[in-house]
Amino acid sequence: MRFWHFTEQSYHPAWDKTTDPLRIVPPSSMMDREVVADLFHRYLDEYRLADELGFDIMVNEHHASMTCMSSVPAIPMAVLARETKKARLLCLGVPMANRMDPLRVAEELAMIDMISRGRLEFGFVKGSGWELYISNSNPARMMERFWEAHDLILKAWATRDGPFSWEGKHFHYRTVNVIPGIWQHPHPPMWMPGSSAMSAKIVAQKGYTLASFLCGHQAKATFAGYRKVYEETWGRECPLDRLAYLGMAVTADNQAEAERRAHALYAYWSTVPRSPAGTFNPAGYAPVEANAQAYLAGPAKQMSMGLMPDGKPLPAKPTLDELAEAGLLFWGKPDQVVRQIQRFADQVGGLGHFLMMGQGAYLDHKETADSLKLLAKEVYPAFKDSAPSPEPIAAE
Amino acid sequence: MLESLPLERIDVAGVNAERVKMGSGRPLLYLHDGGGIEFGAGFIERLAQGHEVHALSHPGFGGSDLPGHFDSVDDLAFFYLDYIEQEGLEDVILVGAQFGGWIAAEIATMGSARIGQVVLIDAYGIKVGSRDKQDVADIFYLLPEVIAEMGWHKPRPGTKAPTIEGARRIARNRESHSLYGWSPLLHNPKLVHRLHRIKAPTLVLWGESDRLAPVEYGRAYAERIRGARFELIKEAGALPHVEQTEATARAIEAFLTPVAA
Numbered sequence: 001m002r003f004w005h006f007t008e009q010s011y012h013p014a015w016d017k018t019t020d021p022l023r024i025v026p027p028s029s030m031m032d033r034e035v036v037a038d039l040f041h042r043y044l045d046e047y048r049l050a051d052e053l054g055f056d057i058m059v060n061e062h063h064a065s066m067t068c069m070s071s072v073p074a075i076p077m078a079v080l081a082r083e084t085k086k087a088r089l090l091c092l093g094v095p096m097a098n099r100m101d102p103l104r105v106a107e108e109l110a111m112i113d114m115i116s117r118g119r120l121e122f123g124f125v126k127g128s129g130w131e132l133y134i135s136n137s138n139p140a141r142m143m144e145r146f147w148e149a150h151d152l153i154l155k156a157w158a159t160r161d162g163p164f165s166w167e168g169k170h171f172h173y174r175t176v177n178v179i180p181g182i183w184q185h186p187h188p189p190m191w192m193p194g195s196s197a198m199s200a201k202i203v204a205q206k207g208y209t210l211a212s213f214l215c216g217h218q219a220k221a222t223f224a225g226y227r228k229v230y231e232e233t234w235g236r237e238c239p240l241d242r243l244a245y246l247g248m249a250v251t252a253d254n255q256a257e258a259e260r261r262a263h264a265l266y267a268y269w270s271t272v273p274r275s276p277a278g279t280f281n282p283a284g285y286a287p288v289e290a291n292a293q294a295y296l297a298g299p300a301k302q303m304s305m306g307l308m309p310d311g312k313p314l315p316a317k318p319t320l321d322e323l324a325e326a327g328l329l330f331w332g333k334p335d336q337v338v339r340q341i342q343r344f345a346d347q348v349g350g351l352g353h354f355l356m357m358g359q360g361a362y363l364d365h366k367e368t369a370d371s372l373k374l375l376a377k378e379v380y381p382a383f384k385d386s387a388p389s390p391e392p393i394a395a396e
Numbered sequence: 397m398l399e400s401l402p403l404e405r406i407d408v409a410g411v412n413a414e415r416v417k418m419g420s421g422r423p424l425l426y427l428h429d430g431g432g433i434e435f436g437a438g439f440i441e442r443l444a445q446g447h448e449v450h451a452l453s454h455p456g457f458g459g460s461d462l463p464g465h466f467d468s469v470d471d472l473a474f475f476y477l478d479y480i481e482q483e484g485l486e487d488v489i490l491v492g493a494q495f496g497g498w499i500a501a502e503i504a505t506m507g508s509a510r511i512g513q514v515v516l517i518d519a520y521g522i523k524v525g526s527r528d529k530q531d532v533a534d535i536f537y538l539l540p541e542v543i544a545e546m547g548w549h550k551p552r553p554g555t556k557a558p559t560i561e562g563a564r565r566i567a568r569n570r571e572s573h574s575l576y577g578w579s580p581l582l583h584n585p586k587l588v589h590r591l592h593r594i595k596a597p598t599l600v601l602w603g604e605s606d607r608l609a610p611v612e613y614g615r616a617y618a619e620r621i622r623g624a625r626f627e628l629i630k631e632a633g634a635l636p637h638v639e640q641t642e643a644t645a646r647a648i649e650a651f652l653t654p655v656a657a
Contacts, residue, residue, distance in 0.1 A: 133537060140575035141467070169465075278539045283570035284578075291570070292563035298556065 001351055001383040004090060005050035005372065006058040006246070007359035008068040008268070009043045009076070011036065015066060015271060015361075022066040022274040024133055030066075040069065042365050044079055049369055050358070051084035053376035054384075058090040058355050063134040067271045074108040081116035089119050092191050092211060092355075095127025097142035098135035102149035103176055106156040110182040118183035123191035123211065124150055130279035140284030145170045152176070158186035191244070197225025204229035204238075211244040211355060216306030216314060216326035219245050220348040227349070240386075244353035245344075248329040248360060250367075251337050251374045261367050262320050262331035268360035269328075272305075309347055334378035341383065354383070398434035398562070400441065403459070406452070409478040413460040416451045419444030422512075422652075424489040425476065426451040427496030429635060430535070430573040432458050432565060436493060439637040442645045447489070452479065454499070456572030458565050469521070469576055469584060473502035480510050487512035489652065490596075493637050494518050494609075495573060498582070501617075504598070505590040514598040515648050516617065518606050518634050522588040523580065524616040532582050533608040536574055547634040549605040591620040598624040599651040601644060603632035625651065 014030040015022060047057050059076050062068035070076060073091050080089055089112065094105050113120035126146065132139050148170050155164070156178045163175035182188070190208040194200040195215050203210045204226045212219040223243050230238040250265045252258035283291070306314045308326050315322060323329035327344040330337050345351040358375065359368045406415045416433065418440065424447040428436050433453045443449045454472050456462035465471070476499065480488060488510055492500030497519020504514045525531045535543055544551050557563035598621045602614035611628065618626035629636035629643055636644045 136579045138574065138578040140571050140578065276537075279537065282536055283567075283574040288564060288567040288571060291567035292557075292560060295557050295563040295566055296560060 001345065001386055002056055002088075002241075002353050003375070003380050003383070004056040004058040004088075004353060004355045005047065005358045006060070006355055007043050007046065007357065008060065008062070009040065009070045010268070010271075010361065011039065011066045011069050012267075012361050015267075021276045022271055023062070023130055024064050024276050024279065026064075026066050036069070043359070044076065044083070046359055046365065046368055046372065047076070047080055047087075048083050049372055051080075051087040053372055054086070054380065055356075055358075055372070055376065056088040056090065057084065058092055060092060061094060062128070063131055067268075067274070074112065077109075077112045077120075078115065081112045081119070084116075084119075087119065088121050089116055090121040090191065090355075091123060092121075092193070093123025093125040095131055095135070096124045096149040096153075097146040098127050098131055098137040099149060100135075100137070102152050102171060103156060103173055103178075105149075106153045106176075106178050109188075110157065110178050110180070113183040113188055114180060116183075118188075120182075120184065120188045121191060122188050123193065125193055128275075129281050129285045130275040132282050132285065133279055138284065139282040142284065154187055157182045160185070194222055194226070197221050197228075200226040201229045204242075205233050207234060207242070209242050209244055209353065211246060211353075213246040213355075214248075214306060214328055216328055217309050217311065217347065218307045219327070223349050239352070240350050241352035243351055244355055245327070245348070245351055246355035246357065247327055247344075248331075248357040249337065249341075249354075249375065250329075250331050250358070250363065250371045251334050251379065252367075252371065253333065253374065255333060258332050258336075259320065261363060261371060262323075262329060264362040264364075264367065265331075265357070265360050266320070266323065266329055267362050268357070269305075271361075334374055337375070337379050338382045341379070397437050398565075401433065401437050401451075408452075408475060408482060411455050411461055411463055411475060413455060414453045414458055416440060416449070418449045418451075419447055421447040422487060422489065423448045423450060423483075423485045424491060425449075425480065425485070427476070427490065427492035427499045428454065428457070429494035429496055429637075430569065430577070431635075432569040434458070434565070435635070436637055439493075439641050439644070442641055443491070443648075446649065450479075450483065450485070452476075454496075454572070456575060457569050462568075462572060462575075467575055469498055469502050472499045472576070473506055476503055477506060477508060480508065486510055489513045489515065491515040491648065492517065492519060494634060495520055495577065495582075497521065498584075498587075501587060501591065501594070502584065504594040504596055505587065507593060507595065511596045513652060514594065514596050515601065515651065516598065517601045517637055517644065518603055518609055518614065519600070519617060520577070520582040520609060521584060522591070522613075522617055522620070523583045523585055524588060524613065524620075530581055531609075531613055534581060535608065536578060536581075543608065546607040549603065549631050549633040549639055588620060591617075592622060594621050594624075597651075599648065600624050600626045601636060601647055602626070602628055603634055603636040603639065604628045604630055605632060606634040608634045 059073045061073040063071050148168050156176050163177035166173040192203040192208050193211045200222050210226045212222050227238040250261045324340045330340045401416045403414045453460040490500040497516040498521030501521050600618035618624040632640040
């Protein structure tokens with residue numbers, strides 16, 4: 001299993017200054033530019049440390065959000081392409097349907113792949129519903145745009161013999177010609193998130209790595225769905241490196257400190273619902289049938305926050321132990337974290353990648369660095385032997 | 397209510413749509429608001445007392461198919477021009493409410509000798525205000541209860557869809573409204589520059605309490621259509637045809653009568 005360090009690069013100093021939403025609407029005057037700059041440098045320092053410790057790296061993207069300042073992931077990726085030496089650099093990912101100019105995405109990532117000498121990994125994501133209020137991209141037909149952008153970007157990377165024209169339904173280019181091309185030709189390893197067996201199907205058919213985010217034991221059914229379709233499509237056993245899970249992880253050399261750090265990190269979770277009400281599911285974002293069922297059911301009492309091992313929903317106010325059991329937050333002394341991750345991986349049927357939110361919310365730099373070092377020294381070795389091939393596996 | 401409407405299937409230039417055709421008299425084409433044909437059921441029945449009313453669910457709404465290439469209001473305008481020609485309608489009255497008013501305005505700018513008169517009710521479709529402010533409320537962002545507060549003169553409790561079929565229609569209506577109206581928000585930037593092309597006598601009706609598309613927006617709409625009449629409907633918000641069905645129908649009849657005489 002490979003471990004990837006991930007942080008949302010939040011501006012948490014503002015979180016408790018307001019009870020209003022932290023996305024779309026908060027005034028940027030709540031932010032201190034000195035603190036913003038310090039935080040950006042700090043998060044980059046932690047990514048560089050992760051590289052030195054032998055972890056891989058994951059970066060994401062959100063917009064107009066106090067929970068994630070990384071609005072242009074190509075920027076931290078570009079810095080890290082030069083500052084890191086060994087880590088694979090996963091951008092997971094670009095909300096494709098929200099991008100008016102997919103050629104620009106292909107160009108940005110190709111440069112990152114070249115500068116990093118082929119360490120780029122790339123994920124196409126649908127993106128959160130509330131992002132559509134910022135990109136102004138239409139929720140109706142967004143998956144149609146998603147797949148057209150996907151096809152265009154892959155063709156742009158694969159094409160080495162000069163320009164081609166693109167006159168699609170949603171995107172139009174006279175000449176598509178990515179200069180200087182991409183290091184990992186025809187394209188880098190590809191990822192896609194999925195949170196159900198249904199959404200895993202298309203990812204399996206493409207042979208891309210499936211990533212399930214913070215959904216606890218829902219991952220079991222999702223992965224099973226992936227493996228089934230993968231085996232039907234490709235006629236062979238699903239390699240472990242096609243299955244990834246994102247959870248929070250923190251450790252310390254004593255129980256009291258580990259518990260304190262777990263609380264600091266878990267505070268991230270409280271920000272998940274803090275978008276303006278009604279922006280999670282703009283009309284067209286979810287399929288008609290799902291929306292129809294939702295209207296009949298009436299307003300949801302609370303957002304779905306992952307499943308426990310027995311398939312029941314996570315309790316409304318879970319304890320740290322319940323969070324560990326659910327596979328949302330792995331915490332404790334290193335030996336406890338090893339057991340928790342191992343148990344979770346076994347219960348969901350095997351994991352190739354652990355996308356580790358090793359920093360989040362109020363976990364400060366000293367705590368993060370100490371936790372990452374301990375994770376590298378005392379947790380990762382228990383899993384690293386079973387890591388998939390270090391050679392990047394291009395999609396079939 | 398949908399149950400009171402005699403729905404039938406009809407093919408319009410390759411698009412399978414659902415239609416209501418009721419009453420007799422001079423033909424009147426009703427273009428429904430974003431809530432779908434069912435929202436204006438009572439209004440359709442009232443208009444049918446003196447006219448041959450034609451009302452279709454716009455492609456993508458209710459039970460009407462949505463062709464893959466439809467994504468803008470001019471697609472809908474061409475669809476309705478096809479319908480008017482196919483049915484051989486002459487001297488037809490276009491009555492469009494809110495989103496349907498936008499479609500009616502687009503049809504009228506395209507120009508057809510078959511269009512006799514035009515009635516726009518709290519219509520969307522134009523941009524007249526400053527570029528750093530929305531002219532009309534963002535109904536795709538606001539919560540339903542806020543939209544109700546801004547849209548009704550006298551807010552009424554929302555009704556829950558009783559059946560899965562009803563819920564599917566709501567889901568399709570909302571998705572298609574977004575498809576056509578998400579961006580630019582509920583307008584076509586070119587439409588305001590084409591309104592001078594409307595030759596048919598036009599009545600612009602506005603609910604005095606509409607805060608989704610405020611009265612000033614309605615006045616600006618009317619001012620840009622040559623000779624258009626502008627009238628307010630009292631004790632009505634964004635949907636006067638639903639909230640004040642009788643007053644709205646009478647205002648339309650009063651506008652139509654001099655031409656018929």
